[in-house]
Amino acid sequence: MGTKAPRSDSGQGGADPWAAFGYLVAGVGFYGLAGWALGRWLHVDYLAPLGIVIGAAFGLYLVFAQLARVSHHDSTDNSKGSDSSTDSDNRSPPD
């Protein structure tokens, strides 16, 4: 294991590969349902599709916000990567 390339200390998490799916389902579901309920209340029929579209837009926005966050996190990680690598090698636990 000592031959492997040194790893950054913090792990690479934060990028849940299924987050995009979760955001889109949550957005469409939540605002679609809200639009449908509001439409029932106000007796208009265009609020459910409107809610779905708006929800999808918010979901997409969250996906992009997360991607921006992750790429920012990566770039800060690389800049300090050189000095933390020796640290993590020493700390690797016994087998």
Place this chain on the structure above:
Amino acid sequence: MTHVSLDGMVGIAAGNGFQSPGPSDFEFPDIFNGNQVLLAKSSLLLVLGGTVVAAFFLITTRRMSIVPSKSQYFSEEAYGFVRNGIAQDIIGGRDYMRFVPLLTTMFFFILVNNLFGLIPFLQFAPFSRAGFAYALAAMVWVVYNGVGIARHGFGAYLKLQTVPAGVPVWILPLLVPLEFLSNLIIRPITLSLRLFANMFAGHLLLTLFATGGAYLLFDATGSFLVKPAGILSFILGILVGFLELIVSVLQAYVFTLLTATYIQGSLAAEH
């Protein structure tokens, strides 16, 4: 209809037509014909899977030595794969060692159970019953929320999981419900459904090709193409079997990987 007696799982009706496999093929009677749900084939296989994994790691590591025996080497490689390839890669830092036991057992438990779908006579993957997958995902949900609350406290953890960082403040009230649903409600659902649906579809495909092939070869009459089609069905069934081998490993890996990702997300200062 000799093949029916060979394999009780195969549900071809005694009539003339072909009865295609369906969700009812996933329901097993209790071994004592009673109402003890815990004693059906699927749940007994689950117990067997746990026993196999535990026995493997106990036996191969009982006499540990500096120069490992073949079995100790294999078990160390397996453990090292989860430790370095999943836990250290995803969680990292000083925290990851705490979760290696959980992730290792989880990976091999799911893997062995999935492989049961391809082993003759067992040939059923317990996680193609949704209830087992739900239970596993519920456990993951408790773990990643538990470690998050233990690390940050309840309020701060809720803020971490529901308030997205790096977005303008005025839009937050609109996004908090989505972040909440996505991180705390949809995660366990997709986690369990992905495992369940993959194993369910795989078992259904295998059953379809096997029973369909048997029906075409032995029972169907009509065109001269019927028997070649039966042979083709068996060949396709075998190929799907190899596909299922890949799916079994992949689903165990994905489930463990996502568990590690969720734990890391709960431990992170902000994400």
